[in-house]
Amino acid sequence: MITIQNWFSEHKKHLTISMTVLVAIAYLSRLTPYNLYNVSMIAIAALGGVPILLRAASALRYKIVSIEFLVSIAVISALFIGEYSEAGIVIWLFSLGDLLEEATLAKSRQSIQDLVNLAPKTALKITDLDSKTSEEVDVDEVELGDLLLVKTGSQVPVDGSVYQGDGHVNEASITGESKPSHKEVGTPVYAGTSLESGTLIVQAEKVGEDTTFGRLIELVEEAQDSKTKVQKLIDRFSQYYTPFVLLLALVVGFFTKDVRLATTILVLGCPGALVIGVPISTVTGIGSSAKSGIIAKGSAALDQLTKIDTFVFDKTGTLTTGKPSVSQVVNLTGNERDNLQLLASLEAESDHPLAKAINAYYDGDLFPVAKSEVVAGRGLAAQVNGANLLVGNERLMSENGIATAGIDLDPTGSHVYLAVNGKLALALAIADTLRSDALEQLAALRKIKPYKFVLLSGDQQTVVDAVARELNFDEAHGSLLPADKAAYIKSLQAGGHQVAFIGDGINDSPALATADLAIAMGSGTDVAIDVSDLVLVKDQFSQLPTAVRFANKTIANMRQNIAISLLTVALLFIGLFAGYVEMGLGMLIHELSILVVTANGMRLLRLT
Incomplete structure (x- = not known):
C-alpha cells in the first residue's frame, strides 16, 4: 500500500490537472448531445478518491481518525445515494486545496532552501x-x-x-x-x-555541520519542524473533533433519516483550515526571522517571547562590545614589567574578554604555567616561574586575606588584581565600552511593552551601578557567581515574572538554562548558543526589539488563522441547518477558507 501511496503522492499535480480537465468536460458535455456529466464526476471521485482513501486507511492503522477519513466517508455516502456531482466536486476541491497547500508550504520554506543553496x-x-x-x-x-x-x-568552505x-x-x-x-x-x-x-x-x-553556517541551517530546520503549545493544542483538538463530526453525522442521519444531510455534515466538518493555519504561520514566521538573522529554536520560543515581562542582561559582550582594553595600571609591589609578564603568562591560557585585554596590553615574552586552577566566579590560582599567583576580583583577594581597599581605580571599569606569593602586586582597570545603540534599543523595547530591565554581572557593584545608571535599568546586581545569577532568576520567576536572559559566555549557561527564554548574542560562545532558545546572529542589539516584533506578529497571525478556521466551520453549520448551504457550496467555502489562512500566513514573509 505504501508503494501505491508514494506513486499517488509523486503524481499529485498530474492527477489534480486530470481532475480539473474532467470537471471541464463534465460541464461542457452538457452543451452537447453526449452528456458525460455523471461519468466524469464518477471518474473524478475514483481518480482523486483512491489516494485520499489510502491516506485515511494509513491513519487508522495508527488509531488516528483523520480529515481524509471524513472526506472518504462523505464521498462514498454521496456515491451511494446517487449524488455523483457532489462526490466529484468534493474530491476535486479537496485535491486542489491539498495541492495548493503543499505548494504554499514549499514556498514558505524557501528561506531554508536559500540557506542550503548557499552552503559550499x-x-x-x-x-x-x-x-x-x-x-x-x-x-x-x-x-x-x-x-x-x-x-x-x-566561498569560504569551513x-x-x-x-x-x-x-x-x-x-x-x-x-x-x-x-x-x-x-x-x-x-x-x-x-x-x-x-x-x-x-x-x-x-x-x-567543518561540516559544526560550522557556524551549518549550525544555522540545522537550527532553522529544527525550529520550523517544532510546535508551539497552540499547535499542540490544535493537534489534540483535531483528534477529538473528527470523531465528534462523525458522531454528529450519524445522530443527525439516524433521527432525520436524511442521508444527504448527514453526508453534508461530514464534508463541511473537515477542519482543514484549522490544521494548516498554525503550521503555515510557524514556518513563515520562523523563515522570515531567520532571513533577518534571528534564529528562533522553535515557534515555542516566539510564543514565549510574547509573554516575557522581564529582561535580565549579562554585561560583558551583551550590553558592551565585548572588546575591553586596559585603561589603568597601578603597580603596588615589585617591578611593574615583571608583574605584567606573570599576569599575562597566566591570562594567555584564558579566552575571557578581560584576559584578552591584558594580553593585548602586554606584548613581551611569556612564562610557561606550571599548573592552574579556576576559582569559579572569582579568578585563577596558578604557579608561574616559581611564584604562586592569584589573579581575579576583590572577592578572590578578600577570601585569601589580601586587602584591596584604598587603591584608586577607575570605577567604571572592571578591576583585576594580581597577588604574588600572598602579596598584592598589581591592580588593573579594564574598560569595556557600551554598545553604541544599547540605550536607544532598550528604549525601543519599552515602547513595545513596559518591560522590567535587570543587570546581573560578576563585576564589582560600582561598575555594574555605573552601567545601570547610564542605561536606565530598574535593578543592577554585581559580584555574582554563575550560580548566583541562576538563583536570582529563579527568585524573579517565583515572584510571577516571565524572564528572558540575554548573555554570551560560558559562565552565562546556568542563567540561560534557568530563564523562561534564553537569548544568545551571535558573538557568544558555542555553549551559550547551544543552551539558548533565540540567537541574534548579527550580534546587533537592534535585533532584540525586532525579535519581539516578529514574535508578536507571528503569534497574532496564528491566532487569526485559528479564529478564521473556527468561524468558517461554525458559519457553515449554521448555514447548513438553516437551509442556505449545500454540499458543493460548503466544500467550496471550506477550501476557500484554507486559501485564506494560507494567504494570511504568507503575509509573514514580508516581515522586516
Missing part, C-alpha cells in the same frame, strides 16, 4: 604550501587542520582562521551585514561567506 559544496585543499598547489575535494572530506585555498569570488593572505569577505550570509569585512592573518572566517577580493589560505577549525 567543494573546497580547494592545499597539497603543497610553497607552490600553493591545490586539489578540489568534496567539502565533507575536509578535516580539522587542513589548509584550504580560497580565491576571489569563491570555519577557520586566515593562515596566509589578505582580502575582503562578504559575511551577509552569516551576519546579514553586506559591508565586506577585512581579513588578514589570524582573523576568523566562516563557511558560506564569499571572498570579494584577494586570496586567502584558510586553516580549518570547524
Whole structure:
C-alpha cells in the first residue's frame, strides 16, 4: 500500500490537472448531445478518491481518525445515494486545496532552501604550501587542520582562521551585514561567506555541520519542524473533533433519516483550515526571522517571547562590545614589567574578554604555567616561574586575606588584581565600552511593552551601578557567581515574572538554562548558543526589539488563522441547518477558507 501511496503522492499535480480537465468536460458535455456529466464526476471521485482513501486507511492503522477519513466517508455516502456531482466536486476541491497547500508550504520554506543553496559544496585543499598547489575535494572530506585555498569570488568552505593572505569577505550570509569585512592573518572566517577580493589560505577549525553556517541551517530546520503549545493544542483538538463530526453525522442521519444531510455534515466538518493555519504561520514566521538573522529554536520560543515581562542582561559582550582594553595600571609591589609578564603568562591560557585585554596590553615574552586552577566566579590560582599567583576580583583577594581597599581605580571599569606569593602586586582597570545603540534599543523595547530591565554581572557593584545608571535599568546586581545569577532568576520567576536572559559566555549557561527564554548574542560562545532558545546572529542589539516584533506578529497571525478556521466551520453549520448551504457550496467555502489562512500566513514573509 505504501508503494501505491508514494506513486499517488509523486503524481499529485498530474492527477489534480486530470481532475480539473474532467470537471471541464463534465460541464461542457452538457452543451452537447453526449452528456458525460455523471461519468466524469464518477471518474473524478475514483481518480482523486483512491489516494485520499489510502491516506485515511494509513491513519487508522495508527488509531488516528483523520480529515481524509471524513472526506472518504462523505464521498462514498454521496456515491451511494446517487449524488455523483457532489462526490466529484468534493474530491476535486479537496485535491486542489491539498495541492495548493503543499505548494504554499514549499514556498514558505524557501528561506531554508536559500540557506542550503548557499552552503559550499567543494573546497580547494592545499597539497603543497610553497607552490600553493591545490586539489578540489568534496567539502565533507575536509578535516580539522587542513589548509584550504580560497580565491576571489569563491566561498569560504569551513570555519577557520586566515593562515596566509589578505582580502575582503562578504559575511551577509552569516551576519546579514553586506559591508565586506577585512581579513588578514589570524582573523576568523566562516563557511558560506564569499571572498570579494584577494586570496586567502584558510586553516580549518570547524567543518561540516559544526560550522557556524551549518549550525544555522540545522537550527532553522529544527525550529520550523517544532510546535508551539497552540499547535499542540490544535493537534489534540483535531483528534477529538473528527470523531465528534462523525458522531454528529450519524445522530443527525439516524433521527432525520436524511442521508444527504448527514453526508453534508461530514464534508463541511473537515477542519482543514484549522490544521494548516498554525503550521503555515510557524514556518513563515520562523523563515522570515531567520532571513533577518534571528534564529528562533522553535515557534515555542516566539510564543514565549510574547509573554516575557522581564529582561535580565549579562554585561560583558551583551550590553558592551565585548572588546575591553586596559585603561589603568597601578603597580603596588615589585617591578611593574615583571608583574605584567606573570599576569599575562597566566591570562594567555584564558579566552575571557578581560584576559584578552591584558594580553593585548602586554606584548613581551611569556612564562610557561606550571599548573592552574579556576576559582569559579572569582579568578585563577596558578604557579608561574616559581611564584604562586592569584589573579581575579576583590572577592578572590578578600577570601585569601589580601586587602584591596584604598587603591584608586577607575570605577567604571572592571578591576583585576594580581597577588604574588600572598602579596598584592598589581591592580588593573579594564574598560569595556557600551554598545553604541544599547540605550536607544532598550528604549525601543519599552515602547513595545513596559518591560522590567535587570543587570546581573560578576563585576564589582560600582561598575555594574555605573552601567545601570547610564542605561536606565530598574535593578543592577554585581559580584555574582554563575550560580548566583541562576538563583536570582529563579527568585524573579517565583515572584510571577516571565524572564528572558540575554548573555554570551560560558559562565552565562546556568542563567540561560534557568530563564523562561534564553537569548544568545551571535558573538557568544558555542555553549551559550547551544543552551539558548533565540540567537541574534548579527550580534546587533537592534535585533532584540525586532525579535519581539516578529514574535508578536507571528503569534497574532496564528491566532487569526485559528479564529478564521473556527468561524468558517461554525458559519457553515449554521448555514447548513438553516437551509442556505449545500454540499458543493460548503466544500467550496471550506477550501476557500484554507486559501485564506494560507494567504494570511504568507503575509509573514514580508516581515522586516
